[in-house]
Amino acid sequence: MASHYGIAVLPTRVRRPRDKAKVEGGVLVVERWILAALRHRQFFSLRELNAAISELLVKLNNRPFRKLPGCRREHFEQLDRPVLQPLPAEPYVYAEWKKARVHIDYHVAVDGHYYSVPHALIKREVDVRMTHNTIECFHRGERVASHQRSNLKGRHTTVSAHMPESHRQAGEWSPERLLKWAAKTGPATEKLIRTVMASRKHPQQAYRSCLGILRLGNAYGDERLEAACRRALMLGSCRYKSIESILKHRLDEQPLEEQQELALPETHGNIRGPAYYH
Numbered sequence: 001m002a003s004h005y006g007i008a009v010l011p012t013r014v015r016r017p018r019d020k021a022k023v024e025g026g027v028l029v030v031e032r033w034i035l036a037a038l039r040h041r042q043f044f045s046l047r048e049l050n051a052a053i054s055e056l057l058v059k060l061n062n063r064p065f066r067k068l069p070g071c072r073r074e075h076f077e078q079l080d081r082p083v084l085q086p087l088p089a090e091p092y093v094y095a096e097w098k099k100a101r102v103h104i105d106y107h108v109a110v111d112g113h114y115y116s117v118p119h120a121l122i123k124r125e126v127d128v129r130m131t132h133n134t135i136e137c138f139h140r141g142e143r144v145a146s147h148q149r150s151n152l153k154g155r156h157t158t159v160s161a162h163m164p165e166s167h168r169q170a171g172e173w174s175p176e177r178l179l180k181w182a183a184k185t186g187p188a189t190e191k192l193i194r195t196v197m198a199s200r201k202h203p204q205q206a207y208r209s210c211l212g213i214l215r216l217g218n219a220y221g222d223e224r225l226e227a228a229c230r231r232a233l234m235l236g237s238c239r240y241k242s243i244e245s246i247l248k249h250r251l252d253e254q255p256l257e258e259q260q261e262l263a264l265p266e267t268h269g270n271i272r273g274p275a276y277y278h
Contacts, residue, residue: 004092006085033060095131102126105207106162110135112153114205116162117145156205163204175203178210185217186226188233195238212240220247227252 002009012019034056043049061073100108102121107114110128117126117137121144129136130149135157137145147157175197182193193210197203217225228246232238234256246252 105204114156115147116158185222188230192229
């Protein structure tokens, strides 16, 4: 911020009020000549309060010094105004920084949303600059990606130029490899992984979720994962969190409730029948 506005920041020492005696003295002057003067007045809008402060501020700045010649306004005109610089053309933008490792789907996560970077940076660490409107990724000081910030959790922002050729692979992973891994667990797991990848615009956007689901087999076993995927498909919820919840609460060990078709009567007062539509 100091560089943006062309100023220098000289912090005082900790617990050394004499380092900023003029600042503390200025605060005291304002308390005496503005805050104290307004302490018994009641205001009903910010505009009304600002008008009253501005009036007293003019009087304070025109008030002669006791031990020095002139007043605050004259010192400002003589010392400060001649060296003032115009404000920058663009306002200062506050930004936060974090380090992130690029996943195998060549995306980095920021507040639950995934932003793409060039796929050559898979498994590399990048610096992420986050502002209110943009997300920028830097590798070794060079900006490699820039995106408009999104608040949609679990979604992807992907630039086509960041993807591998023909969308066939991302590093050492591919849709075929994930499906082959899933098939070793069971047909329900393979079907669920296929469903997850089909739900995304690009299969690579589902790699993170698919790997998380398949690795649940390491913690709970392939048999339980297959049963959990079978239940998730029946419920129509193929998210990682859903499958993890099924396994965590041991719902995969409960028998599946088959959906039974209701036998409707052929004649009923509320059933019109096919003849109604002829």
